[in-house]
Amino acid sequence: MPRRHVVASAVFLLAFIAALPGPGTLRAENFDLTLLPPILAGPPLSRDSDGDGLPDLWELRGYTVNGTYVNLPAMGASPWHKDVFVWMDYMVTPGSVDLGPSQTVIDNIKAVFNNAPVTNPDGTTGIHIHPVLKNQVPYDETLGVSSNYTQVWIDFDTLKNNSFNAAYAPSFRYMIWANTYNQGTSSGLARGIPGTDFLVTLGGWQTPGGTDWQKLGTFIHELGHCLGLTHGGTDHVNYKPNYLSVMNYSFQTWGLYRNGHWGDEGYPLNFDYQRINTPSLDKASLQEGLGLTGADDVSAYGTVYYYVSGGYYYNTYTTNAAAGIDWNKNNIIDPSPVSADINWSGSATGTLTAQNNWPNINYSADGQLGPASGQARRKAALVPMPEELRHELDFETQQRLDTARTPAAPATP
Template identity: 45%
Template sequence: MTVLLRVLAVSALGLSLNACVYGYVKSAYTGEPLYGAGVMVSGTCTGSGCFSSTLNGEATNAEGFFVFDAYGNQHGPDKVKYITPFPGEEAISLFIGHSGHDDVMLYHRPRYESVTQDGQEYLVSNVQTVYLCGAGTPDSDFDGVCDDAESIYGTNPNSRDTDGDRISDFAELYGYGGVDLRYYGANPLKKDVFVEVDYYANRKPSQSAIDKVVAAFANAPVSNPDGTTGIALHVVLDSQIEDVDANPNLSSNWTDFDVIKAKYFPARRAPFFHYALFANTLNSGTSTGLSRGLPGHDFMVTLGAWPTPGGTELQQAGALMHQLGHNLGLQHGGNESTNYKPNYLSVMNDTYQVIGLRVDGVDGTLDYSRLRIASVNEGSLSEPNAFAPLLLSTEADLSHYGVNIQGSWRMGNASANLDFSGNGVISPGIVSLDFNGDGDTLDTVNASQNDWVALAYSGAGSIGDPHLGASLNMVAASAFLVPPDRVEQCLTAPGAKK
């Protein structure tokens, strides 16, 4: 019987088809299959083999294999079990145990793939292999994953958060609180950032805009325990806000935002996901949006009153990356609130937020600062020498970057022959320029930081699951650098300063 015919047959019975859920259980000590391990699944069960509608079990065979069989070819046609999450939930839970071993609870959100076996096609969803720990075996970091299992998974037995992204190894391996993080791509050996994006009608960001930001994080100069570089940004483009709930003009006191969040953002995701709302306008203005504290958990993007309502692809991407950067602890000057710093090459600088950086002559590059650049004095500028790098950054690094000052791309680059004054001539002597528009050239602009190594993943204490436990003091909850009621609205359209 083909899958199509199976679907038709199931539909005729009024049943909901969710195909086989299967996996393997092995010993963390030996790596060998465990025979007779019990797997109890909590979810909605429909089919002839269900012994209750909500709780069902299977046992592993000699290969450590278990399956909740939707087709009847494993346990017989009278033992069919269709397992789906409970209404309103996104994952089923599996309680796995074996005599002499510690139990494991994991969450699994089925991701079905088509496979062919013996000429028949099936839809199957693979639960990750679970390595059960012997009862009482060492768990040096007390994270619920014994040292033997951590050796197999490659995680650090002395750290509850091997990759330092403020999500425990346990949660990234097994999920927590009804959320299967592996479904979204979590890896305990690579830094992950999760964002749920909801949106008003006609304000949905394009997938290509989201992809630009995901690529920027993937290219980040950040090392990981698995030997890779970059940060895995997982953006879940989730729900369109119903018109009746979509206040066309949000306020910066977050009250109307909270009404929407309470209805559309599942509380179970809160320990892991930042929450973003692509709305219309903020405070009747043209600000690109607002972050709820620095660092923080929530942010809004508000491009409804821009010349292209809702923003162009680059504007959407830049605003998303900018507001997320605030959630990750970055200010308009990196480590300070000073905006429009000429020596700060980052989308956090409103100069570059919606136009991107110029790198190797190509405009529109989205990036946080990956350079440390020395301070500059308004009254003592050298156009031939441009900016000076600080430790770990080099002149060669600076030479890749163009510089935009006061809305204009200047001839030269950040390393040499930079036309600060914009007159088209590289002056050999000292020049001056009022960068901040205060009417004098007496100010010193502070040095800029490498943003990527300064990210705060904790969301001011809002990101993180209980399995971090006592090690929370090692990745301490960051206090607000800027509390929610003190965060300024960001860049206004088009290119005007606040």
């Protein structure tokens, strides 16, 4: 056989073997050694063609930890398209209320991520998220006790360790659809920014366990923290009118106002992270005639903002962020700059900046997923959680936010 044919055949064979699913991996921490010679082991463990934090080798062939084979390709992984895996456990109340997601919620989560404006080596856009509903865990009325943030995660870990197969930790985030935490009505909690663990806790809301829309928005919000996103985009400042993201409490349970509809009017794709650039807003010098223009096109969007009247804060909204916005709510579009506390911070000064979220997703959670995940998670455990994230959007605040779509009522000054 001519030499060139031998070489071509060998290259084809190597490519074929590398693409075969199977338990072969390279060693990283406690990963089992491949049984194949190194030349047949496929791409190096460091190669991650789509940048999703999971090595190509794992997405082609899976990996093995302590004898457990995690078959990522059988679960839909591809080295040429970004994947996010989430192991979801859930509780059922003594009254038989299933706190977990309906299939509609799961399908809508997938749709939001499939619609993400991110590119992939396969030439398509979007992220393949795999929210895998797994085990019912024992019901707990509340995780932790009032104001004890540490105890929440101690209780969480007890449930996690009894349900979650640790072999999946290098590739999966883990969450629980639980009842409450800290004996309150907070909607959820993430363990870090970025991180790998989070909760959705809507058991104390008017609809126990939350409506499908509240579940959708809260799941995406808390997962967003694990993906490195914050309440303010560039910081933890909340309620920014120029931050058009489900990470903003103003949009967590409604979704964005986009193309004439709120998300919870039947438009799940509006439960979105910010996908455009918006201008900074100087609260001491707001140009009402500009609205949110000055960066990308915002004509498809509305937004929510605050104003003060009679010593009380009110929240309201506009359906056209590209038109003039009456920031100080004096019923005219002022030609001169005005000052207003448009994000309910207690001050009419300061500059509000936002973030185009999708390009800033942290897929590996700073290495907490991937070959060196164990070491990265141990390091992350030493970082204290920001105070702003220890108590998330609660039912009482959500009820107040709802006044923006009904006759206005005052918020607490």
